Amino acid sequence: xxxxxxxxxxxxAALRRSRMESEMDAELRFHMEGYVEDxxxxxxxxxxxxxxARLEFGGMERTKEECRETRGLNLxxxxxxxxxxxxxxxxxxxxxxxxxxxxLALAIGANTAIFSVVDAILLRPLPYPQAxxxxxxxxxxxxxxxxxxxxxxxxxxxxxxHVFESMVAYQSDNVVLAGRGEAERVRLRRxxxxxSPTLRVKPILGRxxxxxxxxxxxxxxxxxxxxxxxxxFGRDPSIIGQQLTIDSEPYTVIGVFPSRLHGxxxxxxxxxxxxxxxxxxGGEKNRGNHPGIYAYARLKxxxxxxxxxGEMKGIAQHxxxxxxxxxxxxxxxxxxxxxxxVEDVRAPLLVLIAAVGFVLLIACANLANLLLARATQxxxxxxxxxxLGASRGRLVRQMLTESVVLALAGGTLGLLLAVWISAAxxxxxxxxxxxxxxxxxxxxxxxxxxxxxxxxxxxFGIFPALQASRTNVQDALKESGRTGSxxxxxxxxxxxxxxxxxxxxxxxxVGAGLMAQSLFRVLHADSGxxxxxxxxxxxxxxxxxxKGDDKSRxxxxxxxxxxxxxxxxxxxxxxxxxxxxxxxxxxIEGRPLPVRGQHATTDFSRVSPDAMRAMGMRLIRGRFxxxxxxxxxxxxxxxxxxxxxxxFLHEDSLGKRIATDVHPGPGxxxxxxxxxxxxxxxxxYGVDQPSRVEMYVPxxxxxxxxxxxxxxFTGDIGTFASSARSAVRxxxxxxxxFEMRPLEDIVNENTASRRLSVMLTSAFAILAVxxxxxxxxxVMAYLVNQRTQEIGIRLALGGTRGDILRLVVEKGLxxxxxxxxxxxxxxxxxxxxxxxxxxxxxxxxxxTFIAVxxxxxxxxxxxxxxxxxxxxxxxxxxxxxxx
Amino acid sequence: MDKQLDLLQGTLDMxxxxxxxxxxxxxxxxxxxxxxxxxxxxxxxxGSLYPALxxxxxxxxxxxxxxxxxxxxxxxxxxxxxxxxxxxxxxAEKWNRMADVIAGILGTKPEEV
Numbered sequence: 001x002x003x004x005x006x007x008x009x010x011x012x013a014a015l016r017r018s019r020m021e022s023e024m025d026a027e028l029r030f031h032m033e034g035y036v037e038d039x040x041x042x043x044x045x046x047x048x049x050x051x052x053a054r055l056e057f058g059g060m061e062r063t064k065e066e067c068r069e070t071r072g073l074n075l076x077x078x079x080x081x082x083x084x085x086x087x088x089x090x091x092x093x094x095x096x097x098x099x100x101x102x103x104l105a106l107a108i109g110a111n112t113a114i115f116s117v118v119d120a121i122l123l124r125p126l127p128y129p130q131a132x133x134x135x136x137x138x139x140x141x142x143x144x145x146x147x148x149x150x151x152x153x154x155x156x157x158x159x160x161x162h163v164f165e166s167m168v169a170y171q172s173d174n175v176v177l178a179g180r181g182e183a184e185r186v187r188l189r190r191x192x193x194x195x196s197p198t199l200r201v202k203p204i205l206g207r208x209x210x211x212x213x214x215x216x217x218x219x220x221x222x223x224x225x226x227x228x229x230x231x232x233f234g235r236d237p238s239i240i241g242q243q244l245t246i247d248s249e250p251y252t253v254i255g256v257f258p259s260r261l262h263g264x265x266x267x268x269x270x271x272x273x274x275x276x277x278x279x280x281x282g283g284e285k286n287r288g289n290h291p292g293i294y295a296y297a298r299l300k301x302x303x304x305x306x307x308x309x310g311e312m313k314g315i316a317q318h319x320x321x322x323x324x325x326x327x328x329x330x331x332x333x334x335x336x337x338x339x340x341x342v343e344d345v346r347a348p349l350l351v352l353i354a355a356v357g358f359v360l361l362i363a364c365a366n367l368a369n370l371l372l373a374r375a376t377q378x379x380x381x382x383x384x385x386x387x388l389g390a391s392r393g394r395l396v397r398q399m400l401t402e403s404v405v406l407a408l409a410g411g412t413l414g415l416l417l418a419v420w421i422s423a424a425x426x427x428x429x430x431x432x433x434x435x436x437x438x439x440x441x442x443x444x445x446x447x448x449x450x451x452x453x454x455x456x457x458x459x460f461g462i463f464p465a466l467q468a469s470r471t472n473v474q475d476a477l478k479e480s481g482r483t484g485s486x487x488x489x490x491x492x493x494x495x496x497x498x499x500x501x502x503x504x505x506x507x508x509x510v511g512a513g514l515m516a517q518s519l520f521r522v523l524h525a526d527s528g529x530x531x532x533x534x535x536x537x538x539x540x541x542x543x544x545x546x547k548g549d550d551k552s553r554x555x556x557x558x559x560x561x562x563x564x565x566x567x568x569x570x571x572x573x574x575x576x577x578x579x580x581x582x583x584x585x586x587x588i589e590g591r592p593l594p595v596r597g598q599h600a601t602t603d604f605s606r607v608s609p610d611a612m613r614a615m616g617m618r619l620i621r622g623r624f625x626x627x628x629x630x631x632x633x634x635x636x637x638x639x640x641x642x643x644x645x646x647x648f649l650h651e652d653s654l655g656k657r658i659a660t661d662v663h664p665g666p667g668x669x670x671x672x673x674x675x676x677x678x679x680x681x682x683x684x685y686g687v688d689q690p691s692r693v694e695m696y697v698p699x700x701x702x703x704x705x706x707x708x709x710x711x712x713f714t715g716d717i718g719t720f721a722s723s724a725r726s727a728v729r730x731x732x733x734x735x736x737x738f739e740m741r742p743l744e745d746i747v748n749e750n751t752a753s754r755r756l757s758v759m760l761t762s763a764f765a766i767l768a769v770x771x772x773x774x775x776x777x778x779v780m781a782y783l784v785n786q787r788t789q790e791i792g793i794r795l796a797l798g799g800t801r802g803d804i805l806r807l808v809v810e811k812g813l814x815x816x817x818x819x820x821x822x823x824x825x826x827x828x829x830x831x832x833x834x835x836x837x838x839x840x841x842x843x844x845x846x847x848t849f850i851a852v853x854x855x856x857x858x859x860x861x862x863x864x865x866x867x868x869x870x871x872x873x874x875x876x877x878x879x880x881x882x883x
Numbered sequence: 884m885d886k887q888l889d890l891l892q893g894t895l896d897m898x899x900x901x902x903x904x905x906x907x908x909x910x911x912x913x914x915x916x917x918x919x920x921x922x923x924x925x926x927x928x929x930g931s932l933y934p935a936l937x938x939x940x941x942x943x944x945x946x947x948x949x950x951x952x953x954x955x956x957x958x959x960x961x962x963x964x965x966x967x968x969x970x971x972x973x974x975a976e977k978w979n980r981m982a983d984v985i986a987g988i989l990g991t992k993p994e995e996v
Contacts, residue, residue: 023949027910027959028933030952034911035929058930066934070941 104410107363109417206255403461411453502819521840530616573611622677686750792879812864
């Protein structure tokens with residue numbers, strides 16, 4: 001039905017309705033007059049006949065109302081009438097309305113904001129057709145869950161499985177684009193021809209990668225990302241067929257991929273074929289090499305996740321038997337793609353949802369309490385309406401309309417607040433949270449806020465409405481001038497609501513307290529290095545021009561010596577990788593080789609002599625590397641204290657020899673490295689993240705194509721950064737420095753998500769306490785108001801003001817004590833669920849529980865004290881005259 | 884109290900259907916006819932008559948039209964429809980069966996059990 005047609009039918013009903021109304025009047029008048037005439041005819045005097053007719057007929061208005069209700073069209077009419085009445089009632093009580101709408105706006109706004117974040121990150125599907133059929137594949141071993149995939153394994157998976165309609169392997173890299181203006185570092189994604197069929201993404205210009213492009217020796221071709229095409233080439237379509245120089249090699253541009261991709265794919269600049277690295281990465285001899293390759297696959301129609309997992313498990317077992325040396329006890333992880341992307345943020349987001357949900361519950365309890373108090377004031381109004389023929393259902397409907405109108409007003413204001421809050425949340429979120437840039441109020445957010453407003457209105461309105469409708473007409477009307485007295489069930493409900501508010505806010509406070517403590521401990525934990533006053537930057541050497549170890553070794557030496565010449569530098573060096581390490585298996589000389597497939601692994605990084613000093617690592621024993629540890633001298637390494645603890649518990653590790661090539665081949669000796677130093681353990685991935693044992697080797701003995709500069713300096717970072725940049729350019733203008741930033745910023749990123757969730761949960765907890773405090777205050781103030789007369793009598797009979805004070809405060813504290821007890825029990829159970837998010841503090845930390853209990857009791861005391869003092873100041877004369 | 888009302892309501896509907904089945908009547912006439920047939924043994928709350936009439940009309944068992952009363956005044960007359968006739972027969976049969984069963988139960992003597 002169109003809107004117009006609907007309007008017409010409504011108008012028709014309304015017109016019919018007014019005719020029905022007058023007909024009904026005429027009919028009832030006819031009845032009345034007929035009856036009166038009959039009575040008069042039978043000898044009853046006129047005025048007495050009229051009285052008797054009215055009496056015997058019963059309530060005229062009630063009859064009319066019942067007649068109206070037999071017609072269906074009454075619903076819309078009734079609703080409009082209810083709405084009009086509600087708005088009038090709310091406008092008459094601006095104070096009440098303002099408090100209620102603001103409370104709701106805060107609660108609904110916070111909920112909507114968090115929902116809009118959750119919607120964008122966890123719920124919205126990825127931007128591909130039938131995205132739910134996409135899975136993420138990685139290898140799994142006990143030492144390294146989520147390990148990257150060996151190219152040869154991927155090839156076998158692809159040829160042996162029957163569950164995927166297509167698969168794509170990919171690897172991310174940074175490369176240097178030279179030849180067109182200044183050399184620029186760009187983000188490259190190496191992909192296979194399965195990219196387009198798997199994700200169902202077509203290029204917006206040119207063609208996509210074909211299986212022929214994946215063949216070894218095929219012509220070098222590249223696709224551009226839409227963002228890069230726009231930024232660098234101004235969307236020039238003639239770019240197709242032109243040449244780009246990537247890492248000193250010429251590539252032909254064949255197409256442009258759209259920016260409608262997920263996550264880091266969207267910000268990828270260039271796409272080339274992964275198989276160009278086949279010689280280095282693929283092949284049987286490289287099955288033990290896991291070079292950062294992962295894969296997406298699309299499930300065949302009719303195949304579910306469990307079937308795919310079963311099939312891949314079988315294939316993994318088969319490969320283990322065929323290649324025990326490299327594969328050992330490896331397995332394959334198959335995860336829905338969306339789940340794999342949002343894995344890390346799911347738990348903190350769910351905690352936030354629970355926290356805002358609690359805030360909303362408290363707001364509901366507050367509103368229910370306000371409405372209960374108001375219903376008591378409106379006792380007589382309700383009784384009068386009932387006497388005039390309103391049925392119980394009508395009264396409940398009317399009062400529910402009022403609360404829903406309130407909730408919708410609060411929701412509208414809340415939606416505006418939500419836009420602002422979610423922008424602030426997104427702004428405060430750490431970089432690296434997946435899909436954060438997709439947060440925007442879409443129709444689901446609108447639907448959510450509408451639904452939550454309606455549900456809230458009904459939820460907090462239903463109990464007070466049912467209560468109020470139980471009004472006893474006779475009693476209410478019989479009572480003298482004072483507003484009616486609350487029934488005991490109404491009082492019980494109010495008490496229960498106050499206790500519930502105390503319980504919920506206690507749970508929130510405990511949660512926020514535990515998370516804040518975790519943050520404090522994370523910020524003050526020893527990370528094993530000192531990030532302040534350290535500047536970092538990354539570089540990557542073009543493979544072609546820096547072929548051979550000597551060239552890259554010379555580059556590093558030259559670079560470091562030029563940096564060290566800059567005034568203000570305390571120590572400078574190169575480390576690869578910057579934080580963390582390459583995972584590698586290792587063996588110790590003189591001990592049996594580990595069982596195949598179960599090698600111990602360590603994080604392994606290459607450092608130039610001063611890099612460890614620049615990073616602020618602590619030497620425990622032995623020495624750091626120096627310029628004598630080079631290609632010509634004995635191979636050496638430094639290990640960390642956790643490796644010592646793990647492998648050298650009963651003997652001195654200094655002077656022992658370790659190798660990282662565990663199975664170099666028959667008849668070949670592993671390249672042993674002598675341990676020359678022991679350093680403090682470095683928490684590479686953030687102090688609250690798991691870390692592995694660590695090993696460091698001189699970069700001169702193991703050169704590599706890329707690395708990060710670490711410069712410890714004194715003075716201003718701005719002038720310093722530009723001199724560092726020019727120092728690098730003087731070594732080789734084709735090697736750009738990128739991601740130049742203080743080490744402290746990188747470290748802070750690790751704690752950013754924790755800081756944000758602490759900030760938000762604390763904000764929600766404070767909001768909850770404020771609302772609960774308002775709730776306590778409201779109930780106690782109401783109580784004192786109700787009992788003014790009783791207090792006056794007590795005072796008149798000789799009660800002291802201290803007695804009164806004690807009476808009121810005791811009553812208030814008894815209520816909150818019940819709530820706190822329930823809250824403590826609830827917190828003990830619920831905190832168990834967030835124990836994974838805590839660091840250095842137990843979920844049942846007694847200090848937090850005690851502190852929060854004291855804090856909440858103080859809030860309750862303050863909320864009770866103000867009304868209690870007012871009660872104690874009651875003048876008995878006035879109180880008694882009040883009646 | 885509530886349960887009695889329910890029972891009465893059902894009965895009232897049936898009585899109204901019977902009353903208008905004997906010829907078109909206005910609301911007040913329905914009241915008079917029932918009192919007359921029942922020889923005033925039934926007390927009917929006058930106000931409850933109209934919601935019942937409206938309901939029966941809404942359900943399509945009776946229809947109404949405006950006409951002129953005995954004393955030349957405009958009045959709304961109710962008439963049984965075909966559906967109302969069937970409905971009344973079904974209701975009456977159900978009522979009689981029920982009455983028989985209840986009477987049988989109430990009339991049971993100890994030796995019959």
